[in-house]
Amino acid sequence: MDELDELLERNRHWAESVKLGDPEFFRQLSQQQNPRYLWIGCSDSRVPANQILGLRPGEIFVHRNVANVVVHADLNCLSVLQFAIDVLKVEHIMLVGHYGCGGVRAVLDGARLGLVDNWLRHVGDVLQKHRDVFGGIDTASMQHARLCELNVIEQVVNICQTTIVQDAWERGQKLAVHGLVYSLFDGRLRDLGITTTQHGALADSYARALARLGAARGAD
Numbered sequence: 265m266d267e268l269d270e271l272l273e274r275n276r277h278w279a280e281s282v283k284l285g286d287p288e289f290f291r292q293l294s295q296q297q298n299p300r301y302l303w304i305g306c307s308d309s310r311v312p313a314n315q316i317l318g319l320r321p322g323e324i325f326v327h328r329n330v331a332n333v334v335v336h337a338d339l340n341c342l343s344v345l346q347f348a349i350d351v352l353k354v355e356h357i358m359l360v361g362h363y364g365c366g367g368v369r370a371v372l373d374g375a376r377l378g379l380v381d382n383w384l385r386h387v388g389d390v391l392q393k394h395r396d397v398f399g400g401i402d403t404a405s406m407q408h409a410r411l412c413e414l415n416v417i418e419q420v421v422n423i424c425q426t427t428i429v430q431d432a433w434e435r436g437q438k439l440a441v442h443g444l445v446y447s448l449f450d451g452r453l454r455d456l457g458i459t460t461t462q463h464g465a466l467a468d469s470y471a472r473a474l475a476r477l478g479a480a481r482g483a484d
Contacts, residue, residue, distance in 0.1 A: 299325045302348040304341070304423070305360040306332045306367070310448055313360075325352060331367030331415065332359060333386045334422040346428045355438050357423060360453070361416040362446040368411050372404070387411070390418045397477075410477065413456055416443045417473050420458050424466045433462050443473065 282289050299322065303313040307328045314324060327344040334341055348354045361368075370377055371387045391398075394414050401407045420443040423429055432439050443458040458473035460466050 293322050297322045297325070297352070299323050299348075299352060300355045301325065302327070302345070302352075302354045302357045303360060304328075304332060304334060304344075304357065304419075305446075306330065306362055306365055308362060308365065310364075311360070311362050311446055316446060316451070316453065325354060330380055330383055331365055331371075331387050332361050332419060333383065333415075334359070334419045334426075335386055336422065336426065342426065342428065345423070345426060349428055349432050349437070349439065353437075355440065357429075357439070357441045358444055359416055359420045359423060359442065360444045360446055361412045361419075362448060363409050363412055364448045365408075365412050368415060369408055372408055372411060387415055390415050393418070413445055413477055416445055416456055417458050417470065417477075419443070420460070421466065421470060424460050424463065430463055 279290075301317075301319075301324045303317075303324050303326045305311055305313060305326070305328050307330050313319075313326050314321060317324060325344070325348045327341055329338075329341065336342070345357075348357070367380070367384050368387055369375075370381075371384050371391055377384075391411055391414075394411075397410060397414070398407050401410060420441055423441050429439065429441065440459055440461045443456040444453045445456060446453050456473050457476050458469045460469045
């Protein structure tokens with residue numbers, strides 16, 4: 265049995281076990297998707313959105329890329345964002361980073377990985393913007409964790425500044441944007457405190473989130 269055959273066999277066992285536990289599962293799943301949440305996260309195989317949140321298929325719309333970056337020229341991400349907001353009417357957008365992110369590590373180490381280096385330049389911009397923060401952090405592991413957090417905060421700002429989100433808020437659509445970071449070490453999500461529900465509140469949310477990181481840094 266080759267690897268694909270093994271995966272197909274695993275799929276068959278999974279489908280049968282799901283139907284055994286809930287005979288109506290796939291029929292109901294095929295009828296519609298009506299998620300309240302959009303997850304924008306890292307492509308890392310260790311960070312599965314549904315499992316982390318304890319949600320069933322159909323309950324969360326997902327977009328993933330290396331290092332959970334939101335770029336205004338990325339039509340893939342923007343198309344997902346627009347479809348989620350305008351068509352699916354999601355109420356929550358979750359930008360989720362994670363500790364131990366390989367893309368963030370590559371930026372800190374100055375590693376050259378190939379084509380992806382150009383994508384990770386956006387994380388490099390976050391590092392340069394907050395360069396003064398890292399002088400007071402002694403260990404490489406804590407520097408890595410802090411850049412993971414700052415990257416989440418900056419990507420939340422990028423989401424909130426898209427015309428898609430701004431237009432939704434302008435027409436009064438219920439929509440909250442959240443920034444969270446996931447720990448591979450204990451499976452827990454941490455709220456970074458930058459939740460924003462209207463454009464005029466973004467600056468205050470951003471300042472509070474950075475202040476929280478500053479307080480945490482002082483306690484390290």
